[in-house]
Amino acid sequence: MGEKGSRHAALDAGCDTCHTTHKTGAEPTAENRFHLTKAAPALCVDCHDVKDSELQKKHNNQPFGTANCLQCHDPHQSDQPKLIVKFQHAPFQGNGCDTCHQPAKDGKVVLTQTDAKLLCVTCHEDKAKEIESAKVPHPGAAGDCTDCHNPHASSQPGLPKTDSVTICLGCHSDIEELQKKPAHHQPAFAQGCSTCHTPHGGENDHLLRAKGNALCLECHGPESQAQKDAANHLLTIFNGKVRLPEDYYQTNKVPILPLRYGLGHPVEYHPVSDVMDPTNQAKVKTPLSCLSCHQPHASSQAGLLVKDQANNMAFCDNCHKNRLNMKETVLPGK
Ligand code: HEC
Ligand code: HEC
Ligand code: HEC
Ligand code: HEC
Ligand code: HEC
Ligand code: HEC
Ligand code: HEC
Ligand code: HEC
Ligand code: HEC
Ligand code: HEC
Ligand code: HEC
Incomplete structure (x- = not known):
């Protein structure tokens, strides 16, 4: 305290x-x-x-x-x-109720603007523009700002209305369904969906904060991308855009991969990029990436492997059947 x-x-x-x-x-x-x-x-x-x-x-x-x-x-x-x-909206601080409220009428609030969104946009026009003009728009952000934000305060940064996971699940029932699986990826169902997705719209497919493996390597890469924000007892990643608690890496034991030149995971010298993904049957081949082997949100077992698979030879066979002599290969973690 x-x-x-x-x-x-x-x-x-x-x-x-x-x-x-x-x-x-x-x-x-x-x-x-x-x-x-x-x-x-x-x-x-x-x-x-x-x-x-x-x-x-x-x-x-x-x-x-x-x-x-x-x-x-x-x-x-x-x-x-x-x-x-802990986290108070700037105009709320110091009892600044009058900035947004007129005297209440019949037990109901009366705002200084006709609706909540207009009120927000008086000070946050830039955010409204960002939402409207994003290269990859998020239809979920086109409604009221208060669909996701609390106008007053929150125990989490960014003023989420409930918490940084629940605000998204209300409209994304398929992802809510995934939450029932026992193995959760920490950032998805604890830290918050906007750790990896840009909530107001963005530049990349699926509103991702970075393209390809860079998204995952922001946390799991051999060099930590986190910057200290000592004044607020926070860490930031993705160029300051995502805020984490200052003890995030220790508390959550973030696994760091021993990669060098795109090689070294899940077994020594194994590539994670720069070669083609042999499972990809599409006409346009896609390169091998974290998502060739992992799911980003959840799985029915630890390891978050694609299609809820276990870490065994059958999993390796997805790509290596009749391809490679792996007799001497030792499975990771075994
Ligand atoms: C069992 C009785 C009880 C319950 C239930 C209770 N409070 Fe209190 N609360 C108190 C007492 C006693 C004080 C100290 C005297 C006072 O300020 O009224 C207090 C003080 C406070 C204060 C002022 C703290 C300060 O530092 O001045 C706030 C704010 C508060 N309570 C909010 C809440 C909220 C929110 C809830 C529901 C989650 C709640 N209280 C439930 C008894 C209770
Ligand atoms: C919109 C935000 C908001 C909500 C909702 C809210 N409060 Fe408060 N409350 C405040 C603020 C701000 C203060 C501090 C005012 C100050 O600093 O003098 C306060 C002060 C208090 C205090 C301390 C009063 C004193 O004598 O110092 C109590 C007790 C309290 N609130 C209880 C409640 C209870 C109970 C509820 C729900 C029924 C509630 N509050 C809902 C914002 C809120
Ligand atoms: C930045 C603008 C803003 C500020 C500052 C602000 N409010 Fe609000 N408040 C709103 C908006 C917007 C709503 C309606 C939220 C909604 O859409 O449900 C609201 C709703 C409320 C409600 C009703 C909440 C409910 O769930 O029934 C209370 C009570 C309230 N405000 C109290 C306060 C108090 C007290 C203060 C000052 C300590 C304050 N507000 C400061 C914007 C603000
Ligand atoms: C009177 C001006 C004003 C109004 C009205 C206003 N804001 Fe803000 N808001 C600010 C300022 C100042 C900041 C702090 C600087 C910043 O991050 O832009 C801020 C910050 C925020 C943040 C970021 C908080 C964080 O932790 O980074 C959110 C989210 C936000 N406002 C949402 C809203 C919403 C939703 C509304 C409408 C209900 C609203 N604002 C209305 C002035 C305002
Ligand atoms: C008010 C409803 C609503 C809320 C709240 C909402 N979304 Fe959405 N979101 C949509 C709609 C509608 C679409 C477009 C249809 C679709 O792809 O499901 C969408 C699309 C998306 C997509 C792109 C899907 C794709 O296949 O490319 C992502 C990612 C996403 N939302 C993430 C989030 C995150 C993260 C949050 C919380 C910060 C959130 N959404 C909150 C309604 C919402
Ligand atoms: C689909 C949910 C959603 C909607 C709708 C939404 N936001 Fe946000 N907003 C978020 C999330 C999630 C964050 C990131 C919080 C964090 O983790 O720091 C955020 C962050 C912010 C920030 C902090 C700066 C930043 O960009 O990170 C501001 C300011 C803000 N929102 C204002 C607004 C305003 C104004 C509106 C309405 C025009 C709005 N938001 C609509 C989910 C939403
Ligand atoms: C005045 C009522 C009140 C008292 C007394 C109280 N709690 Fe809570 N507690 C709450 C409420 C309300 C929540 C839900 C908070 C929320 O919705 O975010 C909560 C949530 C929690 C949580 C889960 C979320 C968190 O904040 O970590 C824990 C753990 C907890 N309480 C432990 C305790 C313990 C231990 C005590 C006794 C030392 C205690 N509480 C006394 C009202 C109370
Ligand atoms: C660790 C980063 C990460 C987090 C955290 C995260 N996602 Fe995703 N999400 C992704 C990636 C990567 C994809 C693209 C998957 C693909 O291309 O197959 C994706 C895809 C999506 C899609 C569209 C495709 C689909 O699978 O339906 C939606 C909607 C979505 N995420 C919503 C959410 C919601 C809601 C949350 C919070 C509960 C969340 N995401 C948390 C990384 C993340
Ligand atoms: C914000 C940081 C962050 C980002 C970004 C992130 N992760 Fe993680 N990841 C974690 C943390 C924390 C854990 C450890 C807690 C846990 O087991 O869920 C973890 C654990 C894992 C695990 C091990 C899970 C288990 O059950 O042993 C895998 C696999 C994984 N992440 C893959 C990914 C992939 C793939 C991406 C990109 C789509 C990604 N991560 C992006 C933070 C992150
Ligand atoms: C060729 C398949 C493959 C690729 C590509 C791959 N992984 Fe893995 N990964 C695995 C296997 C297998 C495991 C072991 C799972 C287990 O423990 O059950 C694993 C484990 C992990 C773990 C947990 C490690 C630990 O020490 O606890 C993390 C984190 C992880 N992977 C992240 C990533 C990231 C980030 C990428 C992209 C840079 C990636 N993986 C690419 C197959 C792969
Ligand atoms: C998603 C496809 C995929 C999966 C699943 C996969 N690999 Fe690979 N693996 C590759 C690709 C692509 C290469 C490099 C190209 C080649 O030689 O076929 C490779 C290369 C290798 C190599 C040779 C590395 C070197 O020294 O050059 C070994 C050993 C290997 N994999 C073991 C495994 C094991 C063990 C598993 C199961 C844990 C596994 N692989 C799962 C795609 C995969």
């Missing part, structure tokens, strides 16, 4: 004031996921009188009593005063 930090006095009443050990419904609601006695705001309103005029004033007399308190407050502690979550 920093100098300005705050700690919730409710913690003194014990964790079971808000959490229960016996909440295990199948639905992925916040209550079930975090084993809560009930969800916010009901949970919070038990102890905080939202009709109290002092408390209302602290919220600029906006209808906070029916809002999800957790979009602005951390339930436990914070390095900010008043349990405010």
Whole structure:
């Protein structure tokens, strides 16, 4: 906790004031996921009188009593005063509610512009242009900015509305389906989809942040591409465009491949590029790449091999049947 930090006095009443050990419904609601006695705001309103005029004033007399308190407050502690979550939108800081809000009417918010998107675009015209004019557009970004963003604050950088995975899955049910597989690639289902994809549209197929193996080697290459952003306790990759926690590499044990001149994985001297992929039956052959052997999102087993395969001879045979004498080859990891 920093100098300005705050700690919730409710913690003194014990964790079971808000959490229960016996909440295990199948639905992925916040209550079930975090084993809560009930969800916010009901949970919070038990102890905080939202009709109290002092408390209302602290919220600029906006209808906070029916809002999800957790979009602005951390339930436990914070390095900010008043349990405010870590990442605050610049105009929200210092109680700048009036920049975007008029006085509430009939318990509903009234914005300073006719709708949320117009409001955002008054300051972020560049983003609206980026979305409209991208070489590879993302139809998912053409609607409201608040489809993905919280206008106030977030516990993650970039102000995702819920979290950096959930905001995408709502519209991408095929990828949501993949989440059911037991082996997840950390950046896809923990760090967030925009680690590899440009959410506002971009330059490359499938909205990828880099072409070919460069995407994967940003993290798995022998030279780390990460830069320190010491002021914000973050690391950045992809030229500063993606932010990671400062201990990302240690916490997640990112495997680094022993590649030299495009050779050295999955076995000594094995190429990962610059030769053709023999499995590719298309008229236009594609070069061997990480995606010749791996899936980027998930698999039913560790290793994330294509078609959910296990790491065995049959997998190598996809390309090597009748091709190469591999009798002396040792499988990686065996
Ligand atoms: C005032 C109510 C409250 C109390 C007291 C409380 N929690 Fe929580 N806790 C929450 C809420 C609400 C969430 C869900 C946060 C979210 O939706 O992002 C949560 C989430 C969590 C999580 C998962 C997400 C995370 O932040 O890591 C853990 C672990 C957790 N609580 C542990 C504890 C422990 C341990 C205690 C006792 C020291 C405690 N909580 C006391 C309300 C509370
Ligand atoms: C068991 C009772 C209880 C529950 C449940 C509870 N609080 Fe509190 N909360 C307190 C007490 C006690 C204080 C300290 C006195 C005060 O400021 O009212 C406090 C203080 C706060 C503060 C001010 C912190 C500061 O540093 O001044 C915030 C913000 C807050 N609570 C938000 C929440 C939110 C959000 C929830 C729901 C996730 C919640 N509370 C649930 C009892 C509770
Ligand atoms: C839109 C963001 C937002 C939402 C939603 C929100 N709050 Fe707050 N809350 C704030 C801000 C900002 C402050 C700090 C005001 C200040 O610095 O004086 C605050 C302050 C508080 C305080 C401390 C008041 C004091 O006396 O210092 C409490 C308690 C609190 N909120 C509880 C809640 C509860 C309970 C909910 C949900 C029912 C909630 N808040 C929803 C932004 C929010
Ligand atoms: C950058 C503009 C902006 C700022 C600054 C801002 N808000 Fe908002 N607020 C919005 C928008 C946009 C919405 C409607 C979100 C939506 O589309 O659901 C909103 C909604 C709300 C809601 C209703 C949320 C709900 O889920 O019911 C509350 C309460 C609120 N704001 C409180 C505040 C308070 C308090 C402050 C100042 C501490 C504040 N806002 C600052 C833009 C802003
Ligand atoms: C009054 C001007 C203003 C308005 C209105 C405004 N913003 Fe911002 N916003 C800023 C400033 C200033 C920053 C910080 C500098 C930057 O990153 O551009 C920022 C940053 C952001 C960020 C980046 C946060 C981060 O962690 O990098 C997002 C996302 C964002 N705004 C979304 C929105 C959305 C969505 C709306 C509409 C609900 C909105 N903004 C309305 C001024 C504004
Ligand atoms: C409001 C709905 C919506 C949201 C939210 C959304 N998308 Fe999309 N996305 C679409 C639509 C519609 C398409 C075009 C049809 C398709 O390819 O599925 C698309 C296309 C894509 C594509 C290109 C698919 C291809 O085959 O080339 C990617 C990648 C993508 N989205 C990633 C994301 C990511 C990452 C997020 C979260 C930051 C996200 N989407 C959030 C609706 C959405
Ligand atoms: C499909 C979801 C989606 C939509 C819709 C969307 N954004 Fe974003 N936006 C994101 C994600 C994801 C990030 C990256 C957050 C991160 O990881 O740093 C982002 C980042 C930002 C940033 C931080 C700078 C940057 O480019 O990384 C700003 C500012 C921003 N968005 C503004 C907007 C505005 C304004 C709109 C509406 C015109 C909008 N966004 C619509 C998902 C979206
Ligand atoms: C580690 C980087 C990475 C992350 C993180 C990532 N993706 Fe992808 N994604 C890719 C690559 C690479 C492709 C292209 C696959 C191909 O060409 O076969 C892709 C393809 C896609 C496609 C289009 C083709 C398809 O498979 O349906 C969608 C939609 C998509 N991703 C959405 C998402 C969503 C949603 C998330 C977050 C849950 C996410 N991605 C996270 C790397 C990533
Ligand atoms: C943001 C950094 C990042 C990027 C970019 C990234 N990865 Fe990863 N990758 C990780 C982390 C962290 C782990 C270790 C955690 C885990 O096992 O999921 C990992 C693990 C793996 C594993 C081992 C999984 C297992 O089950 O043992 C494979 C294979 C892999 N990545 C392939 C790829 C491919 C292919 C790409 C490009 C499409 C890629 N990675 C891009 C961070 C990244
Ligand atoms: C010719 C097939 C092939 C290619 C091409 C390939 N891999 Fe692999 N990779 C494998 C096999 C096989 C394993 C071992 C899987 C296991 O442990 O079950 C593996 C394992 C990994 C691991 C986990 C290593 C560890 O030490 O835990 C990572 C990370 C990885 N690959 C990333 C990549 C990246 C990034 C690329 C592109 C530069 C790539 N792979 C290209 C076949 C391949
Ligand atoms: C997606 C296709 C593909 C898969 C799967 C694959 N390889 Fe390869 N492998 C190649 C290509 C292409 C070459 C280089 C061209 C050639 O000689 O056929 C190569 C070359 C080799 C070489 C010779 C390296 C040297 O010294 O020049 C060995 C040994 C080898 N592979 C072993 C394996 C093993 C073991 C596996 C299973 C873990 C495997 N390969 C899986 C495509 C693949």
